[in-house]
Amino acid sequence: xxxxxxxxxxxxxxxxxxxxxxxxxxxxxxxxxxxxxxxxxxxxxxxxxxxxxxxxxxxxxxxxxxxxxxxxxxxxxxxxxxxxxxxxxxxxxxxxxxxxxxxxxxxxxxxxxxxxxxxxxxxxxxxxxxxxxxxxxxxxxxxxxxxxxxxxxxxxxxxxxxxxxxxxxxxxxxxxxxxxxxxxxxxxxxxxxxxxxxxxxxxxxxxxxxxxxxxxxxxxxxxxxxxxxxxxxxxxxxxxxxxxxxxxxxxxxxxxxxxxxxxxxxxxxxxxxxxxxxxxxxxxxxxxxxxxxxxxxxxxxxxxxxxxxxxxxxxxxxxxxxxxxxxxxxxxxxxxxxxxxxxxxxxxxxxx
Numbered sequence: 190x191x192x193x194x195x196x197x198x199x200x201x202x203x204x205x206x207x208x209x210x211x212x213x214x215x216x217x218x219x220x221x222x223x224x225x226x227x228x229x230x231x232x233x234x235x236x237x238x239x240x241x242x243x244x245x246x247x248x249x250x251x252x253x254x255x256x257x258x259x260x261x262x263x264x265x266x267x268x269x270x271x272x273x274x275x276x277x278x279x280x281x282x283x284x285x286x287x288x289x290x291x292x293x294x295x296x297x298x299x300x301x302x303x304x305x306x307x308x309x310x311x312x313x314x315x316x317x318x319x320x321x322x323x324x325x326x327x328x329x330x331x332x333x334x335x336x337x338x339x340x341x342x343x344x345x346x347x348x349x350x351x352x353x354x355x356x357x358x359x360x361x362x363x364x365x366x367x368x369x370x371x372x373x374x375x376x377x378x379x380x381x382x383x384x385x386x387x388x389x390x391x392x393x394x395x396x397x398x399x400x401x402x403x404x405x406x407x408x409x410x411x412x413x414x415x416x417x418x419x420x421x422x423x424x425x426x427x428x429x430x431x432x433x434x435x436x437x438x439x440x441x442x443x444x445x446x447x448x449x450x451x452x453x454x455x456x457x458x459x460x461x462x463x464x465x466x467x468x469x470x471x472x473x474x475x476x477x478x479x480x481x482x483x484x485x486x487x488x489x490x491x492x493x494x495x496x497x498x499x500x501x502x503x504x505x506x507x508x509x510x511x512x513x514x515x516x517x518x519x520x521x522x523x524x525x526x527x528x529x530x531x532x533x534x535x536x537x538x539x540x541x
Contacts (some may be wrong), residue, residue: 257304429528
């Protein structure tokens with residue numbers, strides 16, 4: 190029995206935030222001291238490292254569960270299925286629903302239950318739950334859904350990745366320019382075709398690395414210590430990713446039995462252009478190979494880093510011809526790979 194993706198969908202918010210919008214921000218060091226460089230230079234350096242020109246923010250009246258619902262509707266329509274036939278709805282996120290201009294996260298009921306409610310699914314055997322797994326959450330949801338199907342307890346699953354990171358950023362932290370909002374969704378089900386998931390790999394490194402991404406106070410000491418924002422140790426994450434992600438990708442590819450030369454595309458979490466390029470280079474170096482130029486589609490330049498949403502959004506856009514000079518054909522072997530808070534890493538080898 191094979192398990193394949195039969196439908197995809199994404200929701201890209203209409204609010205565009207360009208780099209120049211940050212010129213009025215007062216970026217501060219972690220200790221609250223001002224940077225020696227002016228904001229224009231900080232933004233220029235940021236662009237050269239991350240590749241980000243602009244990012245998308247959710248409309249003020251939408252929350253993460255809304256974005257997930259919109260993406261889910263599209264995936265269901267693309268798969269041409271009756272939502273009542275879904276066995277599981279798995280919703281990957283990290284911060285729940287955070288309404289515009291508020292600071293409190295809302296996760297009760299679960300975002301998956303909210304999507305099921307909005308889809309008007311009556312079937313009580315359609316089980317809806319959330320996954321909190323950092324940026325690799327959507328991919329881990331896919332692995333869980335695959336396991337349910339292979340175990341014979343499900344036939345059809347909806348996996349969603351959605352986030353509104355713009356609502357948990359510290360405006361005085363230059364890292365706030367990285368984050369964005371969006372959602373992607375997939376339907377996966379059994380198939381008799383020679384395609385689908387071939388192998389997967391997951392790891393959690395938390396002995397020393399658990400708090401590389403964390404919730405912390407603002408860099409502005411005049412703001413309340415009781416309000417927390419997404420924070421990260423960027424250099425540590427970069428070094429961690431370059432050491433461990435290529436190894437996990439190799440373990441997954443080796444498990445699949447697929448030769449590196451047969452890999453057509455790598456859909457990697459859109460975290461940081463330079464970091465993603467370095468991960469791909471080191472992955473191919475493990476096989477004494479050079480990475481093909483078109484191996485890695487990217488959307489980070491105009492969509493930013495939307496955490497769990499980046500890979501399903503990217504995959505949906507490529508399969509629908511919406512990423513310039515990128516496509517995949519029936520029978521192509523591709524890989525999904527991600528890294529994020531926890532610190533978690535995962536990968537899937539997939540035959541399209």
